[in-house]
Amino acid sequence: xxxxxxxxGREINSRLLLGTGKFSSNKLxxxxxxxxxxxxxxxxxxxxxxxxxxxxxAAYVPGNCxxxxxxxxxxxxxxxxxxxxxxxxxxxxxxVKIEVITDNRYLLPDNxxxxxxxxxxxxxxxxxxxxxxxxxMVAKKLVEAGAAAVMPLGSPIGSNRGLRTKELIRxxxxxxxxxxxxxxxxxxxxxxxxxxxxxxxxxLVNTAIATxxxxxxxxxxxxxxxxxxxxxxxAGPGETxxxxxxxxxxxxxxxx
Amino acid sequence: MxxxxxxxxxxxxxxxxxxxxxxxxxxxxxxIAKSRLTELDYLNLLSPRSEIYLEEMAQRAHxxxxxxxxxxxxxxxxxxxxxxxxxxCVYCGFQIKNELKRKKLTLAEVAHEAEIISxxxxxxxxxxxxESRRESPVSYIRECVEVLKKYFTSISVEVYPLEEHxxxxxxxxxxxxxxxxxxxxxxxEYAKLHLAGPKRDxxxxxxxxxxxxxxxxRTVNVGALLGLGEWRSESFFTGIHADYLQNAFxxxxxSISPPRIRPQVGGFQPGFKVTDKNLVQLMLAFRLYMPxxxxxxxxxxxxxxxxxxxxxxxxxxxxxSCTAVGGRSDSESAGQFEISDERSVAEMAGxxxxxxxxxxxxxxxxL
Amino acid sequence: xxxxxxxxxxxxEAGMTLDVxxxxxxxxxEHIIIVYNSEIVSRESLAGFKxxxxxxxxxxxxxxxx
Ligand code: SF4
Numbered sequence: 001x002x003x004x005x006x007x008x009g010r011e012i013n014s015r016l017l018l019g020t021g022k023f024s025s026n027k028l029x030x031x032x033x034x035x036x037x038x039x040x041x042x043x044x045x046x047x048x049x050x051x052x053x054x055x056x057x058a059a060y061v062p063g064n065c066x067x068x069x070x071x072x073x074x075x076x077x078x079x080x081x082x083x084x085x086x087x088x089x090x091x092x093x094x095x096v097k098i099e100v101i102t103d104n105r106y107l108l109p110d111n112x113x114x115x116x117x118x119x120x121x122x123x124x125x126x127x128x129x130x131x132x133x134x135x136x137m138v139a140k141k142l143v144e145a146g147a148a149a150v151m152p153l154g155s156p157i158g159s160n161r162g163l164r165t166k167e168l169i170r171x172x173x174x175x176x177x178x179x180x181x182x183x184x185x186x187x188x189x190x191x192x193x194x195x196x197x198x199x200x201x202x203x204l205v206n207t208a209i210a211t212x213x214x215x216x217x218x219x220x221x222x223x224x225x226x227x228x229x230x231x232x233x234x235a236g237p238g239e240t241x242x243x244x245x246x247x248x249x250x251x252x253x254x255x256x
Numbered sequence: 257m258x259x260x261x262x263x264x265x266x267x268x269x270x271x272x273x274x275x276x277x278x279x280x281x282x283x284x285x286x287x288i289a290k291s292r293l294t295e296l297d298y299l300n301l302l303s304p305r306s307e308i309y310l311e312e313m314a315q316r317a318h319x320x321x322x323x324x325x326x327x328x329x330x331x332x333x334x335x336x337x338x339x340x341x342x343x344x345c346v347y348c349g350f351q352i353k354n355e356l357k358r359k360k361l362t363l364a365e366v367a368h369e370a371e372i373i374s375x376x377x378x379x380x381x382x383x384x385x386x387e388s389r390r391e392s393p394v395s396y397i398r399e400c401v402e403v404l405k406k407y408f409t410s411i412s413v414e415v416y417p418l419e420e421h422x423x424x425x426x427x428x429x430x431x432x433x434x435x436x437x438x439x440x441x442x443x444x445e446y447a448k449l450h451l452a453g454p455k456r457d458x459x460x461x462x463x464x465x466x467x468x469x470x471x472x473x474r475t476v477n478v479g480a481l482l483g484l485g486e487w488r489s490e491s492f493f494t495g496i497h498a499d500y501l502q503n504a505f506x507x508x509x510x511s512i513s514p515p516r517i518r519p520q521v522g523g524f525q526p527g528f529k530v531t532d533k534n535l536v537q538l539m540l541a542f543r544l545y546m547p548x549x550x551x552x553x554x555x556x557x558x559x560x561x562x563x564x565x566x567x568x569x570x571x572x573x574x575x576x577s578c579t580a581v582g583g584r585s586d587s588e589s590a591g592q593f594e595i596s597d598e599r600s601v602a603e604m605a606g607x608x609x610x611x612x613x614x615x616x617x618x619x620x621x622x623l
Numbered sequence: 624x625x626x627x628x629x630x631x632x633x634x635x636e637a638g639m640t641l642d643v644x645x646x647x648x649x650x651x652x653e654h655i656i657i658v659y660n661s662e663i664v665s666r667e668s669l670a671g672f673k674x675x676x677x678x679x680x681x682x683x684x685x686x687x688x689x
Binding site for chain 3: 019020021022023026029042043044045046047048056057058067069070072082086087089090092157184204206207
């Protein structure tokens with residue numbers, strides 16, 4: 001049976017989503033994307049800085065990829081909506097990762113504003129992937145608001161601390177009828193594999209690859225880890241369970 | 257929010273036989289060990305093949321029940337307010353075609369019955385009527401609730417399906433629970449068994465629990481009358497109905513009942529057999545599927561079986577039941593069906609203590 | 624006249640068109656997105672686009688991000 005991964009009705013051939021921030025040189029990006037096998041690649045929108053000429057990142061992303069702008073920099077729903085509309089108007093397609101952060105100490109997302117932005121953008125036809133702190137009630141509201149996937153954090157952005165929110169993410173995987181994509185915090189391939197084994201639909205990795213000594217090799221390691229984790233999930237690992245007959249049977253009285 | 261009617265629609269042409277043929281021992285064993293079951297995992301556990309794993313399911317169900325509910329069984333009792341009914345449900349003693357003394361309790365009689373019941377220590381009551389908007393309208397039910405409020409801390413209703421605002425009216429009068437059996441989820445069977453009256457409206461009944469939840473009810477209890485339809489698929493629909501409600505209304509306490517059809521005036525013969533073993537399988541499968549879902553067992557079941565079900569996932573049981581209107585003070589009148597466990601509340605409590613369980617008369621009270 | 628460029632005040636010659644302004648600032652319109660009073664301005668319409676007093680211009684572009 002084919003293992004199909006769909007977001008917003010579109011089939012995606014890789015469960016490793018890739019961020020393009022923090023690379024030592026944008027020139028690395030084409031090879032990293034290709035090695036990672038990623039099809040969904042995130043980018044950001046910024047005001048130009050007259051002090052130095054930045055390159056156009058989109059030019060470094062292979063043409064067959066889906067460019068997914070994030071709304072980083074937004075501090076409330078209104079700003080996130082504005083950034084998303086600008087990105088679409090600038091020819092970026094319909095996909096958007098909502099990221100609303102008001103907390104500068106831990107960089108944790110503002111779930112409340114995220115729900116509001118999701119609702120507005122989904123109604124405007126965007127394929128909305130909200131980044132959030134794993135919370136079941138918020139995830140349910142995101143489903144109602146029309147999100148295409150839910151992206152809980154494994155640990156704070158850029159912290160490389162791994163899957164600290166595991167139990168909460170497991171609940172989202174069990175209860176939410178949308179792809180759960182673990183975003184932020186995954187520092188090692190083994191952590192990505194763990195998320196995939198649990199049943200996450202995909203992971204989004206940026207810092208761990210961008211800041212590795214050899215980003216291309218690390219991209220390959222993540223790719224393999226994501227595939228291995230997915231395979232393990234599909235294979236249905238045997239659970240540890242006492243299958244011995246209990247000393248006092250509860251159903252011994254049943255005859256028919 | 258999608259209605260449960262649409263959810264059920266997904267299974268309209270589902271081939272249950274074929275699905276059951278494809279179940280395997282490995283998958284059943286794996287499902288029994290899983291921490292969160294999917295809809296189809298649940299169906300796997302309802303399969304004939306799963307019968308050989310009943311003991312494994314029982315051990316796990318027992319542990320899960322203790323983990324989530326403790327060693328307690330909530331006790332309640334039904335109070336029939338009126339047996340006027342305009343419907344023709346072929347399996348029911350109160351249906352319009354049956355000759356019986358029709359009666360509805362006056363408010364004074366309601367108070368009298370309430371006194372008799374509350375003397376047993378019970379604080380939870382389930383009130384029932386047949387469907388007659390003329391003889392037992394919402395206003396009458398509300399007046400009864402106002403009387404009963406003085407005696408009980410929790411009042412559930414098992415009456416004909418209402419509109420959302422009517423549920424809201426009863427809730428503000430003091431009702432906190434709804435029991436609504438779909439009787440049979442299979443829509444064609446439903447049409448054959450409900451020959452006349454407003455109850456022929458399948459969808460209005462099916463969506464009643466949703467309306468009550470929207471109106472702010474605290475607990476809902478759904479179920480199929482076992483014996484009216486094929487029990488495996490009916491149990492499946494009951495389970496996914498409970499799951500739907502729990503998802504759509506996370507704040508509501510959801511439970512199921514697996515009532516097996518009982519002999520009643522009119523002598524209807526159920527079309528499908530449901531054995532004790534079947535009943536147990538359904539309870540265990542549901543417990544594994546919804547570890548926090550309640551399971552209510554009525555006095556339709558025999559005392560010896562009910563004693564066993566305490567450790568097989570049950571969370572709530574009726575006691576000291578009577579299915580006739582005013583039957584506690586007047587033993588002449590005919591009941592809706594015959595009960596099988598005639599024990600008093602005190603005897604039930606004794607049985608529970610004997611098994612190491614605590615009977616709970618009062619679960620909660622609105623402050 | 625006064626305009627706001629990326630949130631900062633600038634004083635420019637009255638009636639200047641957008642293409643001239645972008646050029647003056649040294650940007651290549653192919654590489655940036657021009658947002659004028661919250662609306663995107665297409666590259667084709669830059670030439671005839673007259674700026675007015677107190678207008679807001681944001682020049683944005685795509686950069687790396689996660
Ligand atoms: S089951 Fe209810 S609605 Fe049907 S005849 Fe009996 S009392 Fe009336």
